[in-house]
Amino acid sequence: MASAIDFYFDFSSPYGYFASTRIDALVAKYQREVKWHPILLGVVFQTTGSAPLTAIPLKGNYSLLDFERTARFHRIPYNRPETFPVSTQAAARGLLWLRATAGEAKAAEFGKAVYQAYFVDGVDIGNSANVAQIGAGIGVNAAALQAAIGTPEIKEQLKREVAQSIDRGVFGSPFLIVDDEPFWGFDRFDQLEATLKNGKI
Amino acid sequence: MASAIDFYFDFSSPYGYFASTRIDALVAKYQREVKWHPILLGVVFQTTGSAPLTAIPLKGNYSLLDFERTARFHRIPYNRPETFPVSTQAAARGLLWLRATAGEAKAAEFGKAVYQAYFVDGVDIGNSANVAQIGAGIGVNAAALQAAIGTPEIKEQLKREVAQSIDRGVFGSPFLIVDDEPFWGFDRFDQLEATLKNGKI
Numbered sequence: 001m002a003s004a005i006d007f008y009f010d011f012s013s014p015y016g017y018f019a020s021t022r023i024d025a026l027v028a029k030y031q032r033e034v035k036w037h038p039i040l041l042g043v044v045f046q047t048t049g050s051a052p053l054t055a056i057p058l059k060g061n062y063s064l065l066d067f068e069r070t071a072r073f074h075r076i077p078y079n080r081p082e083t084f085p086v087s088t089q090a091a092a093r094g095l096l097w098l099r100a101t102a103g104e105a106k107a108a109e110f111g112k113a114v115y116q117a118y119f120v121d122g123v124d125i126g127n128s129a130n131v132a133q134i135g136a137g138i139g140v141n142a143a144a145l146q147a148a149i150g151t152p153e154i155k156e157q158l159k160r161e162v163a164q165s166i167d168r169g170v171f172g173s174p175f176l177i178v179d180d181e182p183f184w185g186f187d188r189f190d191q192l193e194a195t196l197k198n199g200k201i
Numbered sequence: 202m203a204s205a206i207d208f209y210f211d212f213s214s215p216y217g218y219f220a221s222t223r224i225d226a227l228v229a230k231y232q233r234e235v236k237w238h239p240i241l242l243g244v245v246f247q248t249t250g251s252a253p254l255t256a257i258p259l260k261g262n263y264s265l266l267d268f269e270r271t272a273r274f275h276r277i278p279y280n281r282p283e284t285f286p287v288s289t290q291a292a293a294r295g296l297l298w299l300r301a302t303a304g305e306a307k308a309a310e311f312g313k314a315v316y317q318a319y320f321v322d323g324v325d326i327g328n329s330a331n332v333a334q335i336g337a338g339i340g341v342n343a344a345a346l347q348a349a350i351g352t353p354e355i356k357e358q359l360k361r362e363v364a365q366s367i368d369r370g371v372f373g374s375p376f377l378i379v380d381d382e383p384f385w386g387f388d389r390f391d392q393l394e395a396t397l398k399n400g401k402i
Contacts, residue, residue, distance in 0.1 A: 047259065048257055048258050048259055048260055049252075049257065049258070051250075056249055056250065056251070056372075057248055057249050057250070058370050058371070058372035059251075059373075061370065062370065062372070062383055062385060066385070066389075069402050070392070073391070073392050073395065166259070169259050169262065169263065171257075171258075171259035172260075184267070185388070187388040187389075188267075188388075191270060191271070194274060201270050201274050
């Protein structure tokens, strides 16, 4: 099997969420696997000098419209979260812990469940108890997950992984790397698929 | 005929150039017309706090790759200009003068010719003599065009039009407005076309 696709995302990114609803079907079609990498855009933005989309004059209002129109266009369920953006450390740490203790497939299942909770079901994923409950919904021990989220080890691991993603050139969400070729944005899934199908464009 | 589509762009924007190669066929298909609005991203960025793509850490390198890959993906001729970004005042003023003196169709023809000169033929469009020569190539009096570019009236008009575009929420290039619905980016042409075909998404 060809190498896995690296899927970088922030849990508060609507376009990352859209990507999360399509990535499994896409990689399955081309006999690939996907590795989920939660990042923290707040940290990335310290490198790029950027800010959350919705905080940028003019672009902010447009973005709110584009999130909703893009969801309708692609027929993806989407309900604008009340709190946006939200702190995503707890969810990101939870995913890293699950990857280490339960494997990549469970980590991916958790990633999709967190996105669905935040962008469809209105759950505040900034709250670690809520994140633990999302884990419980897919058969994870909620108490163990919540405890893990608070350990210094997992905090350090997330910092390290975010730094590594920046070293790799990741600056937004979603950001996908296929055989060293980077793709930024849900709106590059057409080019991503063409690359999976035919090789480098 | 339904109302014209407003097409905002900066002459140094690769994605604006890509849009310029597709906008005519798109609007013709849906019995629309298009009005070309040159803007100055440098002025817009003072409002949004942004910077030229290629000047942003990490995003800059990616953008250079994305310009070329997007051109290949859509089979659009593209040669990376030596000077990038470039000052686009002269070309923008020329387009406004042509619109006033020769009509919208000539202005659009000029717009496409400037983009082609810059992104395909390697012409430095920051130079007003070169801009006048591009005009000559489509039958415009080069001396009259070059003189017009330097008048206080046309300078004021461009300032006014850029301010109006910002008032309308324009913050990037290309930026298209169809019946008050905004679309930012060449990668929203799919949503733009769906809207022209079926009405609001």
